[in-house]
Amino acid sequence: MRVVIMGGTSGIGLAAAELLAADGAEVIVTGRDAERLAAVKDRVGSAEQVDGTDESAVTGFFERVGVFDHLVLAFSPGALGLGPLADVSLADIKGAFDGKLFPYLFAVQKAQVTGSVTVVSAATARAAVPGTVTLAAVNGAVERIVPPLAVELAPVRVNAVAPGAIDTPWWSFLPEETREAQFAAAAEGLPAKRVGAPEDVAEAIRYLIGSTYVTGTILPVDGGFTVS
Template sequence: MRVVVMGGTSGIGLAAAERLTAGGAEVIVTGRDPGKLAAVKDRVAGAEQVDGVSEAEVREFFERVGVIDHLVLAFSPGALGLGPLAEVSPADIRGAFDGKLFPYLYAIRRADVTGSVTMISAATARAALPGSVALAAVNGAIERIVSPLAAELAPVRVNAVSPGAVDTPWWSFLPEEQRAAQFTAVAADLPAQRIGRPDDVAHAIAYLVGADYVTGTILPVDGGFTVA
């Protein structure tokens, strides 16, 4: 089984790549940072430098790779666009879309996939959190395209995993003490009573990769955040 994990050099993407590799898959990860690629190259079958924001680089990558069984999309521009709408610049809003939604679309257009496409969205798509309008717009757009893509690309399956608060480098914009306090506060309100770990989401990704009768689905992995 050949799997490409785009955005697979850290956080959820890396956890998914390692879990799928442990399950016997031949996993190729992509990323932009040469240092991160060098750090993970011995943990997966291959690691290639690809800037997902560049449609040309994405096209060239898939021309080299050829046919794959599964595609996992885990791009993230980080916390770009986070904050009250009146204070977020239009450039940051565009950057949030350019760093996640559009790279997903570039990859789906160019990949020669036979089995499934799994996208990572986020719980902000379905939550009422002040300061998350731009993030909600991006992730909401990703979740909304799941169903039409599942119909359009059939029999290739298309699904999304929608994480809540997960302890990944995404939170690096906060100082360590502030981040720990934020996690404590969030966990106290969750039915699961803890913050998510990257492998929690990776487990869900691996499930969808192997679930031959599941398509057009958005799978929340948020500790109960969107039902609390």
């Protein structure tokens, strides 16, 4: 089984890469940061420097890879666009879409994938949290492409995982003490009574890759956030 994970050098993408590699899959990860790529190269099948927002780089990458079984898209522009809408610049709103939705779409266009596509969304797509309008817009758009793509690309399956609060480098914009306090407060309000780990989402990605009768689905991995 050959799996390509774009955005696979940290956080959820890396956890999925390591889990699938441990299962015996041939895993190819991409990322932009050369140091991160060098650090993960021995932990997965191979790692290649590819900027997911660079159309020519993405096209060339998929031409080199050729046909493969499963594609996982875990791009993230970080916390770009986070904050009250009145305080968010139009440039940041556009940047949030440029960093996630549009690279997802272009990767799906170019990938010669035969089994499944799994995209990483976020619980903000279905929540009503002040300060997350831009994130909700981007992730809402990501989730809405899943059902039509599942039909359009069939028999290739298309699904999404939608993480809630996961302890990953995404939160690095917060000082450590602030982050820990925010996680503790979030955990208290969750049915699961904890924030998630990247491995929680990686398990869900593995499930969707292996579940050959599941397609067009959004799988929340949020500790109950969107139902509490």
